[in-house]
Amino acid sequence: MTQTHADTATLVVRHQVHQHHEQRYETWLRQTIDTASQYPGHLGVDVVREHQAGLVNFTCVLRFDQVQHLQGWLDSDARKQLVTEAKPLLHAGDNTEVLLGNDFWFTPDNGQQPPLWKQACVTFLVILPLSLLVPLLWQPLFRAVPALGGYVASNVLITLSIVLLVVYLFMPLAMRVFDTWLTPAQKETHP
Numbered sequence: 001m002t003q004t005h006a007d008t009a010t011l012v013v014r015h016q017v018h019q020h021h022e023q024r025y026e027t028w029l030r031q032t033i034d035t036a037s038q039y040p041g042h043l044g045v046d047v048v049r050e051h052q053a054g055l056v057n058f059t060c061v062l063r064f065d066q067v068q069h070l071q072g073w074l075d076s077d078a079r080k081q082l083v084t085e086a087k088p089l090l091h092a093g094d095n096t097e098v099l100l101g102n103d104f105w106f107t108p109d110n111g112q113q114p115p116l117w118k119q120a121c122v123t124f125l126v127i128l129p130l131s132l133l134v135p136l137l138w139q140p141l142f143r144a145v146p147a148l149g150g151y152v153a154s155n156v157l158i159t160l161s162i163v164l165l166v167v168y169l170f171m172p173l174a175m176r177v178f179d180t181w182l183t184p185a186q187k188e189t190h191p
Contacts, residue, residue, distance in 0.1 A: 008043070009070040010099040013060040016091035022056050025089045029058070032082050036062055039076070041069025048172060055091055070098065114182040122178050126170045130162045137161075 017025045033045050043063040050057045064070035073079055074096075083094050135158050142149030148157065175182070 009064045009067040011062040011064070011070055011074065012097045012099060013058075013062070014095040014097075015058045015060070015086070017056045017058060017089055018091055019051070019054055019056055021089040025056070025058070025086070028082070028086050028089065029060070032079075032086075033060075035078050035082065036073055039064075039069065039073045041065040042073070046168065067098075074098075118182055122174050122182065123171075126166055126174050127162065130165055130170065134158055134161050134165070 015025070029047065033047075036042055036045065041064040043065055045063075046061040048059045048061075050059075062070075062073070064073065086094070135154075138154065138158055138161070142154055148154060
């Protein structure tokens with residue numbers, strides 16, 4: 001059986017930590033990331049931190065190549081032990097959500113995905129400026145080091161730069177900016 005893109009699985013973990021526990025949590029988080037990375041199918045971790053009203057909100061996104069590998073991490077004794085160690089640091093417990101494919105960007109807190117055309121518009125608005133700007137920014141290096149300016153090397157560097165900027169910086173920002181527009185309107189019901 002060939003693996004499709006939809007087979008990938010994402011674990012979204014949301015933790016609220018009091019600011020006075022932030023350093024201890026950061027140490028715990030590094031240990032957890034290191035442990036998770038040793039499990040089969042692990043594809044990487046993204047962490048977003050937001051300070052708000054005396055709390056630090058951590059959103060950790062762990063990606064695995066298939067649901068079975070993600071489930072192996074979720075069911076592991078190592079993860080259970082790590083969660084037990086973190087509980088005294090957490091304000092609201094261990095909140096987890098499993099998503100399939102690339103659902104993470106376009107799954108708001110209410111769990112309803114926006115229409116595909118809106119997802120396409122936001123993705124286009126993020127990627128188009130980067131696809132125009134990033135190659136220009138690399139040009140001085142390509143001129144200075146001709147080996148990097150070759151067809152394959154230059155495309156690898158440009159594509160890698162765009163992907164990293166989209167995933168780590170611009171798509172999360174775009175999701176906050178367009179949140180209201182992306183969130184489907186709730187239909188009112190009258191008794």
